[in-house]
Amino acid sequence: MQQKEITLFDKTFEPYLTESEILEKIKQLAAELDSFYSGKKPLFIAILNGSFMFAADLFKQLTIEAEICFIKLASYKGTKSTGHVITAIGLDTDITNRHIIILEDIIDTGKTLHEFLPQVHNQQPASLKVAVLLHKPEAKKFDVPIDYCCFTIPNRFVLGYGLDYDGYGRNLKEIYQLKPTE
Ligand code: XMP
Ligand code: MG
Helix, strand or coil: CCCCCEEECCEEEEEEECHHHHHHHHHHHHHHHHHHCCCCCCEEEEEECCCHHHHHHHHHHCCCCCEEEEEEEEEEECCCCCCEEEEEECCCCCCCCCEEEEEEEEECCCHHHHHHHHHHHHCCCCEEEEEEEEECHHHCCCCCCCCEEEEECCCCCEEECCECECCECCCCCCEEEECCCC
């Protein structure tokens, strides 16, 4: 069936990745993770809100023993010396000596994970890897080590499959791209 453009508020989005393209990549990623983490009982840490659909579909495909938890990252202004601070809400599992895989919907500038990863590192996990659904290399401002990436995409705003525009559009099964204005 031909997918259609979608209009949300003032913006129009055009179809970009189909549901089957997304699920196929996630299946391949799950197979890689299955073989690499077999016997290691890894802990997946999914970053809300955007990654909830990616995390659910990936986790359903895994066959190894694994745990998952969901966190929110809150950012606030610290003191003058600490500047901008990001804290994790909901990380109540002890991650020391655990094999950790961070699940993120999209890496854009890299700022979020650039600030959050050192905090995970400080808690001395046995290993730490990052798996992302989407990566926009052209938007990069901060270095983030990306171990697994489903799709490398151009620097255009995307919507659907967990990703929102002003809170809406997360329920779309496909991923849409902001239509360039003529
Ligand atoms: P940074 O710049 O820290 O951004 O790598 C990561 C977070 O920014 C959000 N983001 C988007 N959300 N469509 C969205 O719906 C996009 O194209 C987009 N680009 C960045 C997202 O919440 C991600 O976790
Ligand atoms: Mg968002």
